[in-house]
Amino acid sequence: FAGLADVSISEDIPVEGEITVPVGSRSPDEDYSTLxxxxxxxxxRDLKAVAKKFVHVMYPKKSSALLRDWDLWGPLVLCxxxxxxxxxxxxxxxxDGGPQxxxxxxxxxxxxxxxxVNSKLLGGTISFFQSLCVLGYCVLPLTVAMxxxxxxxxxxxxxxxxxxxxxxxxAMFGWSMLASTAFLADSQPPxxxxxxxxxxxLFYFVISWMILTFTPQ
Amino acid sequence: xxxxxxxxxxEFDDAANLLAANxxxxxxxxxxxxxISKNQHGRLQxxxxxxxxxxxxxxxxxxxxxxxxxxxxxxxWTFEYYQTFFDVDTYQVLDRIKGSVFPVPGKNxxxxxxxxxxxxxxxxxxxxTLVFTIAVSGNLSNFFIHLGKPTYHYxxxxxxxxxxxxxxxxxxxxxxxxxxxxxxxxxxxxxxxxSYSFLEIVCVYGYSLFIYIPTAILWIIPxxxxxxxxxxxxxxxxxxxxxxxFWPAVRDDNRRIALATIGTVVLLHALxxxxxxxxxxxxxxxxxxxxxIPAHNxxxxxxxxx
Numbered sequence: 174f175a176g177l178a179d180v181s182i183s184e185d186i187p188v189e190g191e192i193t194v195p196v197g198s199r200s201p202d203e204d205y206s207t208l209x210x211x212x213x214x215x216x217x218r219d220l221k222a223v224a225k226k227f228v229h230v231m232y233p234k235k236s237s238a239l240l241r242d243w244d245l246w247g248p249l250v251l252c253x254x255x256x257x258x259x260x261x262x263x264x265x266x267x268x269d270g271g272p273q274x275x276x277x278x279x280x281x282x283x284x285x286x287x288x289x290v291n292s293k294l295l296g297g298t299i300s301f302f303q304s305l306c307v308l309g310y311c312v313l314p315l316t317v318a319m320x321x322x323x324x325x326x327x328x329x330x331x332x333x334x335x336x337x338x339x340x341x342x343x344a345m346f347g348w349s350m351l352a353s354t355a356f357l358a359d360s361q362p363p364x365x366x367x368x369x370x371x372x373x374x375l376f377y378f379v380i381s382w383m384i385l386t387f388t389p390q
Numbered sequence: 391x392x393x394x395x396x397x398x399x400x401e402f403d404d405a406a407n408l409l410a411a412n413x414x415x416x417x418x419x420x421x422x423x424x425x426i427s428k429n430q431h432g433r434l435q436x437x438x439x440x441x442x443x444x445x446x447x448x449x450x451x452x453x454x455x456x457x458x459x460x461x462x463x464x465x466x467w468t469f470e471y472y473q474t475f476f477d478v479d480t481y482q483v484l485d486r487i488k489g490s491v492f493p494v495p496g497k498n499x500x501x502x503x504x505x506x507x508x509x510x511x512x513x514x515x516x517x518x519t520l521v522f523t524i525a526v527s528g529n530l531s532n533f534f535i536h537l538g539k540p541t542y543h544y545x546x547x548x549x550x551x552x553x554x555x556x557x558x559x560x561x562x563x564x565x566x567x568x569x570x571x572x573x574x575x576x577x578x579x580x581x582x583x584x585s586y587s588f589l590e591i592v593c594v595y596g597y598s599l600f601i602y603i604p605t606a607i608l609w610i611i612p613x614x615x616x617x618x619x620x621x622x623x624x625x626x627x628x629x630x631x632x633x634x635x636f637w638p639a640v641r642d643d644n645r646r647i648a649l650a651t652i653g654t655v656v657l658l659h660a661l662x663x664x665x666x667x668x669x670x671x672x673x674x675x676x677x678x679x680x681x682x683i684p685a686h687n688x689x690x691x692x693x694x695x696x
Contacts (some may be wrong), residue, residue, distance in 0.1 A: 272548040293469075294476040295511070364479045372515060379522055386529065386546045 223247045230310045233352040240303050240356065248309020251316050252281045255380075258319045259387055272383055280383075284376045285309060292361060292369045299360040308373070311353040315377065318345035319384045326389050338385060346381040350374060475510040475589070483512055490597040493631045499597070500590050500635055508589040513596020517562045520599055523606045524558075525551045528670030531610040535674050550670060561662050562599065566591040569636075569655065576643055584638040594635050598628040602663065609667065612674035621663050629656045 207215065223246050256277035272280070289304040297304075322338045353373055361369045464471040489503045533544055570588045577585055586594075605624040609617050632655050640648040 272546075276548060291476075291511070291515075294473050296473070296476075364481075367480045368478070368483060368511060372518075375515075375519060375522065382522075382526055383546075383548075386544075388544055388546070 219244070219246065223250075226306075226310055227313060230313050230352050233355040240299070240307065243303045243306035245302070245306060245309065248281075248285075248306065248312065251309060251312045252278060255281070255312065255316050255319055258316075258323060259383055277383065280379065281309075281312065284379070288372045288376055291372055292357070295365050295368055296362045297357075297360050297369065299357065304357065307353055307356045308376070311349045311356075311377075312380065314345040314348040314352070315342075315380050315384060318342050318381075319387075322384060322387065323389075326387075330388070342381050342385045346377055349377045353377075475508070477507060478509040478511055482507075483509070486512055486593075486597050487516075487600050490594075490600050490631050491627060493627065493634060495634075498635055498638065499594055499631050500586060506590075508587070508593040510589070510592070510596075513562055513592055513599075516596050516600050516603070517558050520603055520606070521551065521555045521558050523603050524554050524666055524670050527606045527610050531612060532672045534610065535612050535672055554666075554670065557662075557665070558599070561658070562596055563592065565658055566595050569651075572651065573639055576640070576647070580643045582639055582642050586635075586639060594632065598631050598659070601628045602666075605663075606666070609671055614674060617667060617671070621667055625656075625660050625663055629659050632656065632659060 222242060222244060226244075226247055256274045259272055259277050260274045285305050285308040288308060289301055292299065292304060293301065318341050321341050325334050325337050325341075328334060350373065354370055357373070358366060358370070464474070486503045489499055493499070494502075528550065529546060566588065570586070570591050573582075573585065576582070601624040605620050608620050611617070633652055636652060636655060637648075640651045643651075
């Protein structure tokens with residue numbers, strides 16, 4: 174202990190703290206015990222996390238919840254519902270119709286992967302799955318737009334309905350862009366922001382186009 | 391020839407002896423004097439050669455070739471290797487796009503803008519944008535042409551996007567590959583001053599496709615004459631960029647081969663434009679013979695052919 178000879182604590186600095194661990198904090202023991210909890214609790218916990226992220230997308234503020242605790246459940250649900258709603262557009266022959274389920278699925282996931290790889294190649298500091306998470310969650314406004322479009326198309330498919338659909342899709346496209354750039358823009362090098370934002374623009378534009386040109390059977 | 395060889399060996403011997411005798415003597419590397427003489431040679435000649443120098447690029451083209459080799463030193467299985475192909479800033483991409491749309495006569499696109507920093511960002515995203523622009527514009531144009539006709543039923547025709555994507559990406563990657571292979575083969579036979587790396591050729595081709603994006607948007611206008619004028623105009627602009635890039639690379643070759651190469655480059659470029667125009671955009675004022683749908687009063691619709 175020769176090295177500790179010259180270490181001394183000054184007399185006027187109070188040393189204080191708690192030795193006991195307060196009840197209710199997350200101790201390592203608690204993690205193991207999630208195995209015993211009811212299934213409803215497990216599912217509700219994940220559902221609450223997903224719902225919280227949906228709220229973050231609809232009201233994009235600078236919060237790190239979306240980035241820190243990423244998950245891909247939300248994007249999967251959104252992608253599947255969007256693809257289901259887009260499927261089965263009018264077709265005289267199989268080649269003339271709108272995008273099929275697989276095509277929408279591939280466009281969304283492959284597009285998100287390509288954008289993520291692009292931003293990482295340009296020097297972005299965001300991780301792969303965080304970026305996928307953000308891009309997937311920001312499809313939410315467009316899914317809402319698709320729902321609205323289908324409801325409007327039930328009422329009729331004339332010029333008025335087209336104008337309503339156009340306004341809704343454009344508004345939701347703008348919302349998606351705002352939400353995703355709010356989350357992703359900070360992690361990019363400053364002189365390449367436009368290079369990263371443009372592919373995101375293209376991605377949501379293509380999805381918006383598919384929604385707008387959907388015509389029912 | 392034997393005496394020449396002996397003379398050369400004697401020269402080497404002298405140099406070696408000198409160096410052995412005085413190891414601390416400073417040695418002058420050989421490439422510098424050669425470069426200086428090349429510069430002076432270029433400047434002292436008549437002004438006609440100066441634009442060749444401009445086309446060849448700046449004087450340190452040798453150095454930039456060396457630097458290009460040194461830059462990408464990461465092994466190809468690491469992520470950093472591919473990051474070197476995306477080492478561009480926003481203003482650089484915008485400059486390159488501008489350079490591909492407004493060809494400056496006498497300036498070489500590769501030497502002026504790429505300067506041995508070829509990027510894959512431009513070619514990839516310009517091709518992606520072009521694919522979707524052509525598909526969307528074609529769809530819109532057909533919609534407006536056939537608007538108001540009772541037998542027309544709007545269909546999004548999503549299949550065309552896949553076809554557009556395959557065609558454009560194949561053009562943007564396979565044609566540069568073929569051209570690069572051809573230029574390398576000719577390089578082995580004829581000593582060319584200018585040679586491009588594969589990525590630089592991909593870069594030039596990718597950026598030269600940019601002009602087709604506004605052209606495709608303007609092709610929505612359903613007038614045949616307008617469309618063909620636009621096609622010719624954009625073909626001239628981007629074709630001239632390609633020609634001015636590749637002419638120095640084939641100029642020293644056999645005249646006919648050089649002309650044939652340049653001709654093929656322009657021809658393929660034209661084929662792409664004409665093919666896209668013909669396939670994705672219906673001819674205006676021509677009824678769309680989608681299906682023999684009997685009209686509601688029982689008579690078949692007579693299509694009016696152009």
